[in-house]
Amino acid sequence: MNNNKMEGYVEWTSPSNIATIKYWGKTEDQHPLNPSLSFTLKNSKTITGIKYKRTRNKESSLKVIYDKTENVAFEKRIQEYLHKIKNTLPNISYYDLEINTRNTFPHSTGIASSASAFSALALCLYSIENKIMSEEDLHKVSNLARIGSGSASRSLYPNAALWGKTNLLVESSNIHAIDYTKYLHPIFKTLQNTILIINDEEKKVSSSQGHQIMSKNPFATTRYNQANQNLEKIIPALQTGDFKTYSEILENEALTLHALMMTSMPGYILMKPNTLQSIELINEFKHNTNLPVTYTMDAGPNIHIQYPKIYAKQIISFIDLKLKPLCKNQQIIYDEIGAGPERNV
Numbered sequence: 001m002n003n004n005k006m007e008g009y010v011e012w013t014s015p016s017n018i019a020t021i022k023y024w025g026k027t028e029d030q031h032p033l034n035p036s037l038s039f040t041l042k043n044s045k046t047i048t049g050i051k052y053k054r055t056r057n058k059e060s061s062l063k064v065i066y067d068k069t070e071n072v073a074f075e076k077r078i079q080e081y082l083h084k085i086k087n088t089l090p091n092i093s094y095y096d097l098e099i100n101t102r103n104t105f106p107h108s109t110g111i112a113s114s115a116s117a118f119s120a121l122a123l124c125l126y127s128i129e130n131k132i133m134s135e136e137d138l139h140k141v142s143n144l145a146r147i148g149s150g151s152a153s154r155s156l157y158p159n160a161a162l163w164g165k166t167n168l169l170v171e172s173s174n175i176h177a178i179d180y181t182k183y184l185h186p187i188f189k190t191l192q193n194t195i196l197i198i199n200d201e202e203k204k205v206s207s208s209q210g211h212q213i214m215s216k217n218p219f220a221t222t223r224y225n226q227a228n229q230n231l232e233k234i235i236p237a238l239q240t241g242d243f244k245t246y247s248e249i250l251e252n253e254a255l256t257l258h259a260l261m262m263t264s265m266p267g268y269i270l271m272k273p274n275t276l277q278s279i280e281l282i283n284e285f286k287h288n289t290n291l292p293v294t295y296t297m298d299a300g301p302n303i304h305i306q307y308p309k310i311y312a313k314q315i316i317s318f319i320d321l322k323l324k325p326l327c328k329n330q331q332i333i334y335d336e337i338g339a340g341p342e343r344n345v
């Protein structure tokens, strides 16, 4: 145990991400059943600070404050998480921890926060004992984040990240995600991601439950093959700046994700009428203008509209005029590709 670090405070800001190739289905030890690829966001972030003090007691204490209020449910999830990472970060159990966390995106916008939350938490916990100096450290933090939430493993990197073993990239791994920046054409480094908040209620079926049900989905094997094939097609599109192929795969992945929910037993639908209406209007706009604009969805009713920055003016006018009225309380988050986590303290 390092005596120099008897107590202190560490704070990180970490972003959410949006998957282009979706992670949907995992093993018991939180390995993905297919590789996934995502863009790191800029404005949808979690800020987490940890006050830590070496405990004199046998058992260390944990307090979790979410948005200025003590949150028992979240505290329980983090307690379980700390137990799971005990072998990876053995010294953490000697500290009393007070965790303070908040999101930059408004409460209950239906935006998945586990990716930003667990990546910020993993960064803080790792930094209590170690300096993050190298790519190897980032891989270790990505592994820690993965144990909390699979998609969180991808939030550690700027621009884009790939998680899951694939023969297409030797450095890929099921244990941690890797930085995908060097494989991106410059046009994708300007990617805009405008989020339509169609509904802000808590989902009836969480992503973790969705992954579990996937194991019994009759189309599971076909899906894992399809994800690998889609990855094989999207890699050259991302490298050459082929937005048309990118859009085809992106939309196919989003619709497949929701089809898998519908074909599970029991089946469920997370899209709302305004989700479908928005997709129809986006398709119509795309057809009429020929502009490079496309969409994807998370495991929820909200839509992420993507386009290169140079087309932002025309596309945002369309979004504000036609799609904003379909959003809950007209809520839209104008996000874009981001530079990854930042240490504050």
Ligand code: DP6
Pocket (backbone or CB within 6 Å): 018, 019, 021, 022, 023, 024, 036, 112, 114, 148, 149, 150, 151, 152, 207, 208, 209, 211, 257, 298, 299
């Ligand atoms: C649809 O990472 O939230 O967003 O590992 O159980 O925490 P757990 O699941 P989670 O699943 C994300 C699913 C997805 C697709 C994706 O981000 O790749």
